[in-house]
Amino acid sequence: MASTSPSAAPSSSSAHPHYDRLIASARALPPLRVAVVHPTNAMSIEAALASAELGLIAPVLVGPRARIEAAAQEAGASIAHLTIVDAPHSHAAADAAVAMALRGEVDALMKGSLHTDELMGAVVRREGGLRTSRRISHCFVMDVPGHAQPLIISDAAINIAPTLEDKVDIVQNAIDLAHALHMPEVRVAILSATETVNPKVPSTLDAAALCKMADRGQITGAQLDGPLALDNAIDAEAARIKGIVDSPVAGHANVLIVPDLHAGNLLAKSLSFLGGALAAGIVLGTKVPVILTSRADSESARLASCAVASMLAKAGRDGTIKAVG
Template identity: 80%
Template sequence: MAQPTHPHYDRLIAAARALPPLRMAVVHPTNAVALQAALESARLGLITPLLVGPRAKIDAAARELGADLAGVECIAAPHSHAAAEAAVALVHEGRADALMKGSLHTDELMGAVVRREGGLRTGRRISHCFVMDVPGHPQPLVISDAAVNIAPTLEEKVDIVQNAIDLAHALRFPAVRVALLSAMETVNPRVPSTLDAAALCKMADRGQITGAVLDGPLAMDNAIDPEAARIKGIVSPVAGVANVLIVPDLDAGNMLAKSLSFLAGAYAAGIVLGAKVPIVLTSRADGEAARLASCALATMVAQAARAGSIKAVG
């Protein structure tokens, strides 16, 4: 059986390779999978890695790979917590323009990022976006938030939506169409996600959210399938053609993203936005293509922020 192709990722990586490499602190890359992703991204010209962690363990991972670390800068840190702190310090020192999670828990890395003193907070809420390449779907899909914000408030959703819109612009989407997902496409006072969706649309009308056209509540079928939208009589510039999907909570987003990955053969690149620099969060289940695409996301976000085509990384 032929393997599904992922043309959206191919185009993303090609676009990122045309940009200068991103200086990326790779936090605690002490297993072969994490180290290989960093080294392959460097080989493709996506990043210039700074490996942060216990040198002996990094060297052991390199030996397992048969990789040569000559010319790759390594910054010693005795353990994963120290590596996360050191990587954040590299950003403050101007030596790193992005972070990449290695073989440590997400909470360890994000704990150093969100710390009020010395962390990487901005005025924007930190959120996570998946960029999904679904075989057969005509465009990539941004899904947020499926990894950081558990049960976001309406106020927090404003930043989640704006972060996702900024990412879509950084990825050069020709038009950004945001669907605010719920279980239904009508406002129901007993379903809080429909009320949030309606409020977010009105906030966009008032200029509190910018850079995209929003619609919601929309159910998943009529958000991405034109025929489903037609059958239900939904007339909207978003319905059926959405390319940014905002989920009501982390449970819904995580299940949506993983269903696309494990049932539809989608690749899921991931990035954290809203901090002073983009942060690549990888999963142990991620394949090489998804890890490379995640580095490409960070490269394009950082470039867009420098160029001023998005307001800021955060």
């Protein structure tokens, strides 16, 4: 699994209007009950408290009580009002948090200071984990300064070299997330290095197959097109120059499906560290949302990830989407 943290800088209202709207929408919902797994450093304590102060989450801290209390002291924060579920170490904390989710005691999980593999190992366990019939995938919701709409990018963190079968679920998970975030139209670009089908480039064959599967109703809830190169997926003039004029997606895509983890991770980090984008990360295809934060995340990115989880959980409760639960 790759680093889940492309966000480089704090948000500002002028630079990230999509972020501001996301936070406002999530704050209108009841706080999400979140198990914060192994929050044994100051940063993870601060992230949980900041999200709670905004009314985004109601955190339950899961991990070694003494280390959690020491981390809170290091952060200069009071956690006396929060519930602590004592667990001896990180693996036990991950197992306990997953069990709490299965019992309906929390609505989401949030990574603290343990390794991503430790948390996801408990999540993906076939017996007693949080698997659904969907393949588990990851999405970044990115607010790129100057871009007219937020972008969902999948999968830049979990699936290394997804097969066509994997990509069906990756696409459907991303579509469901777009609906949970109330995107008025969901336009999915299946990305490759070229916009033409080339048997020597397997990702173009996958893109063509995915689009035909959408035509047949095997993927629902969005308009798909592909293969598309990145330029003609998000820029209308680039699409026009390339002669792609009869497409509801080209030039206007708001969901970008990458060929593999390498492409997705590079794209997300390029947008963040070179383009000043803010990214919220979420795991999909699980029974409850899983918020993957990282030491490199800004506070704004952590808050945005909690907001995305809140809206995703609500959509699952309401039956708006099928990916959660």
